[in-house]
Amino acid sequence: MNMWLKENLLIISTGAAIGVLALLLTAGGNPKNMGFCIACFERDIAGAVGLHRADAVQYIRPEIIGIVLGAMGAALIFRELRPQGGSSPLLRFLLGAFTMTGALVFLGCPLRMIIRLGSGDMNALLALAGFCAGIFVGVLFLRAGFNFGRSSPQSLSNSLILPAMVIILLVLLLAKPAFLFFSSRGPGSQHAFWLFSLCAGALVGFLGQRSRFCAAGGIRDTFLIGDTLLLRGLVAMLLAVLLGNIFFVQGGFHAGFAMQPVAHSSHLWNFSGMVVVGIAAVMLGGCPFRQLVLAGSGNTDSALTVLGMTVGAGIAHNFMLTAKPDSADAAGNLIAGGPGIYGQIFIFAAIIVLLLVGIANREK
Amino acid sequence: MIEIDCRGLSCPIPVLRTKKAVEKNPSEEFQIIVDTSVTKDNVKRFLTSRAYEVTEEKPLGDAVVILARRRK
Numbered sequence: 001m002n003m004w005l006k007e008n009l010l011i012i013s014t015g016a017a018i019g020v021l022a023l024l025l026t027a028g029g030n031p032k033n034m035g036f037c038i039a040c041f042e043r044d045i046a047g048a049v050g051l052h053r054a055d056a057v058q059y060i061r062p063e064i065i066g067i068v069l070g071a072m073g074a075a076l077i078f079r080e081l082r083p084q085g086g087s088s089p090l091l092r093f094l095l096g097a098f099t100m101t102g103a104l105v106f107l108g109c110p111l112r113m114i115i116r117l118g119s120g121d122m123n124a125l126l127a128l129a130g131f132c133a134g135i136f137v138g139v140l141f142l143r144a145g146f147n148f149g150r151s152s153p154q155s156l157s158n159s160l161i162l163p164a165m166v167i168i169l170l171v172l173l174l175a176k177p178a179f180l181f182f183s184s185r186g187p188g189s190q191h192a193f194w195l196f197s198l199c200a201g202a203l204v205g206f207l208g209q210r211s212r213f214c215a216a217g218g219i220r221d222t223f224l225i226g227d228t229l230l231l232r233g234l235v236a237m238l239l240a241v242l243l244g245n246i247f248f249v250q251g252g253f254h255a256g257f258a259m260q261p262v263a264h265s266s267h268l269w270n271f272s273g274m275v276v277v278g279i280a281a282v283m284l285g286g287c288p289f290r291q292l293v294l295a296g297s298g299n300t301d302s303a304l305t306v307l308g309m310t311v312g313a314g315i316a317h318n319f320m321l322t323a324k325p326d327s328a329d330a331a332g333n334l335i336a337g338g339p340g341i342y343g344q345i346f347i348f349a350a351i352i353v354l355l356l357v358g359i360a361n362r363e364k
Numbered sequence: 365m366i367e368i369d370c371r372g373l374s375c376p377i378p379v380l381r382t383k384k385a386v387e388k389n390p391s392e393e394f395q396i397i398v399d400t401s402v403t404k405d406n407v408k409r410f411l412t413s414r415a416y417e418v419t420e421e422k423p424l425g426d427a428v429v430i431l432a433r434r435r436k
Binding site for chain 2: 003007080087142147152221224225227286301
């Protein structure tokens, strides 16, 4: 098969698979518009292992486990497992934590942003604008010579740590020891059957490793070099969710801003939360989904980013940085959600720090 | 022959370096060293889109050397 056709088929089928499986996972029990959300799922895992005590968002999400192991399987089969790392690890950890906090101010990672958009949640449009703006800023830094430095080959044992951790998480999910936390209410209590979630994650992890699907990469490459290959995956995902919602999910498409599922309608914060995610994703070389896939393929820098995101989720909830969804009072009046003052200050500070990181890491 | 060593650099920096080099010296031949298949695919796709042809690919330890020149 020629290269062009193969690349296009792979990226479009990965995007479509993520979209379709997201709808099926929600039909199977996942929270609304949360068939896949890398940030939400890592946050739930952080809660399950006790890194935060937000009792509505604690569950070991098998999708995350599946993505890492699926990507690892593909990397092994196609001989692409490369233990590699050591490119500004601590900065990557920090940016992972920033990414998580930005995502929790919007209430979703870039994948959930697309899923929300495909269900009519117009707040995701503001988020998409913020994400693109953040990526554009990141691209300006890249053009000015931004670089976290070269990575170098590592021993295989380094690459096995994150896959081993997710296997332990799977054992813990099934054994349910008393020291873990599992939500009995809220989004953390809503989930599809674990084996279905695990297999769905493994399938998109496998496809993601082969196609290099990345929510940030598609927009970045379009800005940077006019290459729309990865963007086609993102568009395929949006179309799969949109068409699936319109034709197969009863009440699946509901256009509007207020009272969307697990979402808030504070426009400024939907926008700026995703500005943080966009800038960080360009600096890190990929969106949260891509980081999981790279971590499964042996990249220890990405593994550290994933750990940074998970620890960041703990900090974000413990320090009250996350946004609250929209709600209604007893009379049915809208109470607009959004981040509190700490979250607002954090987002402002995170953007300043990201700009400083961008300036400080330009190659001469 | 201009050499671009992309070993250890994560995407999209190898493509960006290749882009800068070909824009600066369009008629030169290039030797680009890459060490992951993602980087190799991305650099080759970029070169093809800019009317360059990959004339040879040869291993160099764990890395791959891509030789490219402008299509005639």
